[in-house]
Amino acid sequence: MNNTIGMIELKGRKLVLGVTGGVAAYKAAELVRLLGKAGADVHVVLTEGGARFVTAVTFQALSGNPVWTDLWDPRMDNNMAHIDLTRDADAILVAPATADVMAKLVLGLADDLLTTLCLARECPLLVAPAMNRQMWENPATRRNVAQLAADGVALLGPGAGEQACGEVGLGRMLEPEELCEAVIAFFQPKPLAGRRVVMTAGPTFEAIDPVRGITNSSSGKMAYGLARACVQAGAEVTLVSGPVALPVPAGVEKVPVRSALEMRDAVFAALPGADVFIGVAAVADYRPVTSAEHKIKKSGAELSLTLTPNPDILAEVASLPQAPFCVGFAAESRDLDTYAEGKRKAKKLPLIVGNLVQDGLGGDDNQVVLFDEQGRHPLPKAPKPEVARAIVAHLAALLPVS
Numbered sequence: 001m002n003n004t005i006g007m008i009e010l011k012g013r014k015l016v017l018g019v020t021g022g023v024a025a026y027k028a029a030e031l032v033r034l035l036g037k038a039g040a041d042v043h044v045v046l047t048e049g050g051a052r053f054v055t056a057v058t059f060q061a062l063s064g065n066p067v068w069t070d071l072w073d074p075r076m077d078n079n080m081a082h083i084d085l086t087r088d089a090d091a092i093l094v095a096p097a098t099a100d101v102m103a104k105l106v107l108g109l110a111d112d113l114l115t116t117l118c119l120a121r122e123c124p125l126l127v128a129p130a131m132n133r134q135m136w137e138n139p140a141t142r143r144n145v146a147q148l149a150a151d152g153v154a155l156l157g158p159g160a161g162e163q164a165c166g167e168v169g170l171g172r173m174l175e176p177e178e179l180c181e182a183v184i185a186f187f188q189p190k191p192l193a194g195r196r197v198v199m200t201a202g203p204t205f206e207a208i209d210p211v212r213g214i215t216n217s218s219s220g221k222m223a224y225g226l227a228r229a230c231v232q233a234g235a236e237v238t239l240v241s242g243p244v245a246l247p248v249p250a251g252v253e254k255v256p257v258r259s260a261l262e263m264r265d266a267v268f269a270a271l272p273g274a275d276v277f278i279g280v281a282a283v284a285d286y287r288p289v290t291s292a293e294h295k296i297k298k299s300g301a302e303l304s305l306t307l308t309p310n311p312d313i314l315a316e317v318a319s320l321p322q323a324p325f326c327v328g329f330a331a332e333s334r335d336l337d338t339y340a341e342g343k344r345k346a347k348k349l350p351l352i353v354g355n356l357v358q359d360g361l362g363g364d365d366n367q368v369v370l371f372d373e374q375g376r377h378p379l380p381k382a383p384k385p386e387v388a389r390a391i392v393a394h395l396a397a398l399l400p401v402s
């Protein structure tokens, strides 16, 4: 379960969910629950085939709305279900979408409520294919997929894996969590489209011996949330991450590392072609000069550790001749403006995100102040995904035109 989906991310959105006749229809029930949890108002349209797999009662209970199956449903005041249902909808999502319904959408057929709604709509159409591998690979489906994309339909998936028929391959519907994420991402503006972002995240771990080390309590939540916001804004994201226990956001490439030196190497390996570098990691400022090959045994004597400074990864990247747009983070316990702006100048950064740690850590909301060449920009206190998006919007506006 992806725990990054916030309660408010689809708030105020009306979605029509078309469920067609594939085994994956059982996953549509969970999808309705997740979309509702993210704040969406979900109206399910069940095809005859879909109703063979899951009943309308299930969807009604999970969505809290009546379920529609019939073009001639007398419950609609004016008998115009095919228009009324999508009149103020933000999108139609067909999940699962069988090969058959995709073919109908390509042809513009309208022989049931769902296909009629799709033809009569003004809102975007998202389709999550679900079918057996051979059906997905069939030239007819290939043509239909290409035509749907050309018609501006958003295709979500499919994924690869074990299929209901026992085969393994492409054609599986994406998991409900992945679909919910994709729907949230669909509604986000794309100011980072075509941009590559490299980020650091989490703590580093500086080994003392094979079982001990110096680290800190950074959870990585801010960095992982920001990586997700960057992907949703259209960027390609590489996340060089110290040890944290967080799920990797959809679409993010994670490079796991342990020490600051490993983190620096991984950052420099990922940097060519990057437009933006964001240092969010709480990099240990020092590491032991030597790391013992074997576990250090207890003795009665005092033990001293000699520490040596770690490289400042962000400052090194920012001082490259062709440096990407560099963003730093400054979590301070006092004098935020002085320390954050001081770090921005010292590390030669166009942008730094400052936050007072007593305000932010742990909770669902966060409050940050952005410092750039223009000055100080406090962002309103807001749920963390919203703060991440505001940071992304601010940095995207400062990027040189590519």
Ligand code: CTP
Pocket: 200, 260, 278, 279, 280, 281, 282, 283, 284, 285, 310, 311, 312, 313, 314, 315, 327, 328, 329, 330, 331, 343
């Ligand atoms: N940073 C980095 N490499 C380091 C130390 C910090 O890339 N060795 C980056 C962090 O990811 C962050 C910014 O620099 O974006 C500021 O980190 P912070 O630890 O607050 O600053 P320091 O320069 O280490 O200052 P201090 O610990 O004294 O507050």
